[in-house]
Amino acid sequence: MAPMTGRSLRRLAVVAALPLIIAGLPLAAGADPEPDDEPVVPLGVEEDADLVEVVVDDQAGVIDLIAAGADVTEYARPVPGGLEVHVVATQAEQDELRALGFAVDGAVVTAEETDAVVAERDAAIERLDQISALATDTLTVLRSEWFTSIGGVTYLNIEVKSSTGADSSTVLTVSWDGGSRTMSRFVDAGQYLYHRFNEPIAVDDVPAEVTITSSMGGVTTAPVVEWLGEPRKGEGPHVATGFVDHYMDPTEVYQRIEELAAEFPQLAEIVDLPYQTNGYRRHAQALIGTVTSNAFYVTSHAWGHEGGNDLGLETRNPGVPDSPLTVTVENGTIVVSLATDSSGALISTAAQVVAAINASPAASALVSASTYRGNAGNGVTVADSEQLSDFLSAPESISREPFTMRAIRIGKDRDGSQTGVLAYSQEHAREWVTPLVAVETAERLLRNYRNDAATKMLVDDLDIFIIPSVNPDGGHYSFYDRGFQRRNMTNYCGPNLSDPNARNAWGVDINRNFSVGSRFDGYDGASGSCTSDVYSGPAELSEPEARNEVWLTERFENIEFAMNVHSYGGYFMWPPGAYIDDGRVTLPHATIGEENYFWASSSHILSAVQDWRGTAVWPGRTGPVADVLYSAAGNSADEHWYNRGIYGWDFEVGADLWDPEEGDWDAVGFQPPFAEGFEEAMEFSHGLVGLLEVARAYGNDVKPPTTTLVLTDEGVTFDASEPVSIHYTLDGSRPTYASPMVSSAGLREGAAAIPLESGTTTVHWFSVDAAGNVESMYNPNGNGNNYRKQVVTVD
Numbered sequence: 001m002a003p004m005t006g007r008s009l010r011r012l013a014v015v016a017a018l019p020l021i022i023a024g025l026p027l028a029a030g031a032d033p034e035p036d037d038e039p040v041v042p043l044g045v046e047e048d049a050d051l052v053e054v055v056v057d058d059q060a061g062v063i064d065l066i067a068a069g070a071d072v073t074e075y076a077r078p079v080p081g082g083l084e085v086h087v088v089a090t091q092a093e094q095d096e097l098r099a100l101g102f103a104v105d106g107a108v109v110t111a112e113e114t115d116a117v118v119a120e121r122d123a124a125i126e127r128l129d130q131i132s133a134l135a136t137d138t139l140t141v142l143r144s145e146w147f148t149s150i151g152g153v154t155y156l157n158i159e160v161k162s163s164t165g166a167d168s169s170t171v172l173t174v175s176w177d178g179g180s181r182t183m184s185r186f187v188d189a190g191q192y193l194y195h196r197f198n199e200p201i202a203v204d205d206v207p208a209e210v211t212i213t214s215s216m217g218g219v220t221t222a223p224v225v226e227w228l229g230e231p232r233k234g235e236g237p238h239v240a241t242g243f244v245d246h247y248m249d250p251t252e253v254y255q256r257i258e259e260l261a262a263e264f265p266q267l268a269e270i271v272d273l274p275y276q277t278n279g280y281r282r283h284a285q286a287l288i289g290t291v292t293s294n295a296f297y298v299t300s301h302a303w304g305h306e307g308g309n310d311l312g313l314e315t316r317n318p319g320v321p322d323s324p325l326t327v328t329v330e331n332g333t334i335v336v337s338l339a340t341d342s343s344g345a346l347i348s349t350a351a352q353v354v355a356a357i358n359a360s361p362a363a364s365a366l367v368s369a370s371t372y373r374g375n376a377g378n379g380v381t382v383a384d385s386e387q388l389s390d391f392l393s394a395p396e397s398i399s400r401e402p403f404t405m406r407a408i409r410i411g412k413d414r415d416g417s418q419t420g421v422l423a424y425s426q427e428h429a430r431e432w433v434t435p436l437v438a439v440e441t442a443e444r445l446l447r448n449y450r451n452d453a454a455t456k457m458l459v460d461d462l463d464i465f466i467i468p469s470v471n472p473d474g475g476h477y478s479f480y481d482r483g484f485q486r487r488n489m490t491n492y493c494g495p496n497l498s499d500p501n502a503r504n505a506w507g508v509d510i511n512r513n514f515s516v517g518s519r520f521d522g523y524d525g526a527s528g529s530c531t532s533d534v535y536s537g538p539a540e541l542s543e544p545e546a547r548n549e550v551w552l553t554e555r556f557e558n559i560e561f562a563m564n565v566h567s568y569g570g571y572f573m574w575p576p577g578a579y580i581d582d583g584r585v586t587l588p589h590a591t592i593g594e595e596n597y598f599w600a601s602s603s604h605i606l607s608a609v610q611d612w613r614g615t616a617v618w619p620g621r622t623g624p625v626a627d628v629l630y631s632a633a634g635n636s637a638d639e640h641w642y643n644r645g646i647y648g649w650d651f652e653v654g655a656d657l658w659d660p661e662e663g664d665w666d667a668v669g670f671q672p673p674f675a676e677g678f679e680e681a682m683e684f685s686h687g688l689v690g691l692l693e694v695a696r697a698y699g700n701d702v703k704p705p706t707t708t709l710v711l712t713d714e715g716v717t718f719d720a721s722e723p724v725s726i727h728y729t730l731d732g733s734r735p736t737y738a739s740p741m742v743s744s745a746g747l748r749e750g751a752a753a754i755p756l757e758s759g760t761t762t763v764h765w766f767s768v769d770a771a772g773n774v775e776s777m778y779n780p781n782g783n784g785n786n787y788r789k790q791v792v793t794v795d
């Protein structure tokens with residue numbers, strides 16, 4: 001701790017040389033009346049002081065304190081029993097005051113806290129010096145939008161990047177006709193990203209523009225544009241919705257898709273996924289003991305439902321002195337007869353009992369035993385009797401066998417010729433609304449096919465795969481045993497964490513078990529601890545649930561779009577979803593053309609969500625996972641995008657709800673009352689249909705894009721008829737896919753201009769849209785020269 005040089009508080013002991021004889025002050029034994037033995041100035045004079053409470057009887061007591069040499073502040077307030085005053089005193093001084101009979105209480109402000117304030121002030125001064133050395137900052141407006149959401153309330157969302165934003169004293173204020181608001185700095189993994197509002201700001205009227213002012217001197221204005229609200233052609237008026245009426249466990253959602261496929265054999269079929277899960281099952285266990293040192297537990301070799309639950313465990317007091325420790329098995333009960341001493345007292349330790357059970361051929365054929373949480377087990381085992389149990393509470397109708405996951409495949413032509421779309425729900429068990437989104441969407445497609453032209457077009461032109469629950473075992477556990485279960489049920493913990501009291505802490509996070517940007521690759525946001533809720537598993541793709549997703553996208557190469565349905569919060573995100581913490585190095589961002597395509601598609605999909613009951617997913621919760629939320633190493637959207645080029649999105653259904661009475665936002669949680677869960681399922685099923693519309697447009701897109709070259713002060717930019725990637729050359733050569741691309745100016749910014757040298761430059765380029773159509777039907781791999789050309793001159 002830094003000494004408080006130059007700020008030394010008045011030293012009690014210096015003054016203390018004089019007092020001690022103050023009339024009426026009790027002299028405690030510790031107060032040495034022979035000052036010769038005491039140093040005049042105590043050692044450690046730089047010792048830091050605390051601000052502490054002292055309670056005295058009255059004002060006269062304050063005088064006594066001062067007379068005793070205490071540094072009494074001006075603060076005083078009446079408390080039961082007298083007057084509370086605050087005294088600045090080192091630890092030694094506090095002891096001395098106590099010895100003098102003063103009631104010295106807890107610290108109001110500790111020396112550590114004072115040091116922190118000093119350090120903060122020093123840093124502030126340093127920063128102010130830096131600021132004065134800095135020129136005005138440049139402000140880049142990333143997003144400036146208004147939208148209406150559920151209930152018709154209108155909101156503003158603004159995001160601005162300051163060139164000095166890395167400095168925490170950069171304060172941005174947004175003002176508009178009718179209001180103003182200070183923004184917060186969005187900092188993640190130590191890196192400044194941009195300034196934003198923590199949540200959208202409710203406004204009465206939409207301003208035409210906003211002005212952003214920086215404490216660093218920068219100022220800029222931006223028009224406010226509408227977010228979402230895109231008029232939707234969508235389904236016709238007779239479309240039927242609302243096919244779910246209660247939360248469904250995985251057994252029921254899988255039954256439902258099988259019934260649907262059987263009912264609509266021309267339009268649908270079931271695809272069995274090859275890797276069975278471990279199943280909703282556990283080995284049976286029993287724990288005996290009262291404290292850690294005398295506790296031990298046994299685990300059956302058989303699954304609970306296959307005999308483990310029928311076993312018993314008894315630690316028996318033989319009732320006679322000098323008895324040996326023995327283990328027998330009697331009618332399915334492991335009987336441990338505990339050893340006794342000459343007085344008949346029990347003397348077997350937990351470690352001895354564990355060793356005896358494991359050494360007994362009869363007992364070890366049924367169970368294995370361990371001490372508790374790795375304890376040495378030196379405590380004496382108590383007599384007790386327990387039935388083994390797998391502690392699973394689901395009714396018998398829930399199978400305990402390995403689960404075969406399935407996808408329902410919907411489409412008129414299911415031969416791989418149509419654009420494929422994959423939707424998958426409930427990677428996380430507790431997210432109960434997400435399987436409803438899956439089932440509702442499947443039913444809408446099949447039941448409206450005959451009567452609704454828009455639905456028919458989707459089913460005719462697409463090949464749709466829907467997995468209603470990627471985590472059926474964990475899902476069952478969430479429904480019947482522990483609502484907050486997130487992971488699957490597979491236990492990778494060793495004996496030290498495998499006792500029955502740890503059973504809610506096991507499992508692998510499926511959405512951290514994939515092979516791209518994983519924990520094993522050094523990415524952030526997954527854990528190697530078997531009890532962490534973001535446990536990555538022991539290896540990439542160790543879990544059958546994850547392998548099934550990969551299998552499906554590899555088996556059906558026509559899948560080009562995917563939606564990973566999660567809850568809650570109202571997010572809409574895409575890759576990259578992970579970064580390496582040191583330096584916040586993300587997986588590669590999509591090209592500017594792909595990124596623009598993600599945004600354009602998102603606008604359509606989120607307008608579809610909004611169409612149901614007005615819910616607007618916030619622009620601040622839309623974007624690459626790594627830009628708006630956090631790093632999630634080894635997630636499935638990254639797997640599908642980077643390994644197979646599938647446009648992979650994540651829904652977090654369940655957007656915050658505006659509370660008009662409180663004027664704030666309320667989070668909905670994982671398992672809202674069904675009435676709310678139903679609304680979420682409906683609106684995000686709308687969104688999933690929106691994705692199908694995007695995919696159909698992609699599959700039918702044969703129209704080449706067109707672009708126009710624009711010369712700006714910064715260089716060359718392009719206007720395009722749709723989201724495109726642009727390859728260009730400046731040296732007169734023929735542009736190919738290997739030529740440089742127009743790139744992003746930065747996170748959440750648009751395209752960067754291509755800087756030009758002064759003089760005349762020949763720009764050759766071509767654009768290519770998301771579906772692969774090339775401008776002017778140019779073939780970059782051929783020999784033609786029908787690329788775009790323009791000569792530009794810069795003075």
Ligand SMILES: [Zn+2]
Nearest residue numbers: 428431566567
């Ligand atoms: Zn989730």
